[in-house]
Amino acid sequence: MPDQVPTFQHSWIGDQSLSGELTDKQWKILKAALTVFTEKGYSASTTSEIARVAGVAEGTIFRHFKTKKEILLATLIPLMQNFIGPGATNSLHDLLLENDNLPMEEVLLLILEDRQKHIAALWPLLRIVLLEANYHPELKDVLLNNVVRKVQKSFLVFLEQRQRKGELRDDLDVWKLMCSIFGGFVTYLVSCTLFPEREQGKNNRQELKVIVELFLRGAQKQT
Numbered sequence: 001m002p003d004q005v006p007t008f009q010h011s012w013i014g015d016q017s018l019s020g021e022l023t024d025k026q027w028k029i030l031k032a033a034l035t036v037f038t039e040k041g042y043s044a045s046t047t048s049e050i051a052r053v054a055g056v057a058e059g060t061i062f063r064h065f066k067t068k069k070e071i072l073l074a075t076l077i078p079l080m081q082n083f084i085g086p087g088a089t090n091s092l093h094d095l096l097l098e099n100d101n102l103p104m105e106e107v108l109l110l111i112l113e114d115r116q117k118h119i120a121a122l123w124p125l126l127r128i129v130l131l132e133a134n135y136h137p138e139l140k141d142v143l144l145n146n147v148v149r150k151v152q153k154s155f156l157v158f159l160e161q162r163q164r165k166g167e168l169r170d171d172l173d174v175w176k177l178m179c180s181i182f183g184g185f186v187t188y189l190v191s192c193t194l195f196p197e198r199e200q201g202k203n204n205r206q207e208l209k210v211i212v213e214l215f216l217r218g219a220q221k222q223t
Contacts, residue, residue: 038124085146
């Protein structure tokens with residue numbers, strides 16, 4: 001199956017099949033479904049449109065998949081298990097390993113830049129995953145266990161190591177430290193999406209530096 005997953009050219013998504021051994025027709029249907037879901041959203045997508053993009057009759061879809069939900073899960077769950085989860089975890093692990101000798105401030109900035117880059121590249125796919133995880137428990141379970149918790153674990157270990165080095169207060173729980181830095185980061189990403197006029201013309205790296213500065217030193221005026 002030489003074709004890559006449609007619409008995405010990313011290091012976390014390669015040319016392997018989405019869910020083990022698939023027939024050519026199943027593969028065409030899943031690729032078409034991913035294209036339609038990311039362009040129109042799951043709710044607004046129809047099996048007739050998926051069939052049109054796949055170049056098959058709509059009846060063919062239901063010979064391979066019982067429902068539209070089954071198509072959704074057969075597409076997104078393997079992507080998270082085999083590509084997004086390992087990619088997110090491994091890239092963070094490699095970044096931390098390669099920059100272990102750098103000061104805390106510089107490493108945090110690199111982490112935020114790295115996460116922002118990957119989120120931007122995969123956003124059409126991630127948007128579908130995040131929206132539909134609220135309605136499909138199977139999807140939510142894979143998202144939490146194969147992506148979120150694994151990335152959290154790597155970052156929590158990093159924070160604990162920096163506490164032992166004396167770069168962070170050791171009287172604070174690392175979970176709360178993680179929530180603090182990523183809370184500011186997520187708020188910034190949301191602001192860029194909802195209020196683009198506020199961020200227009202600003203230097204992205206400088207904005208991320210401010211988030212790191214607030215995390216490490218707070219907002220209180222230094223005397």
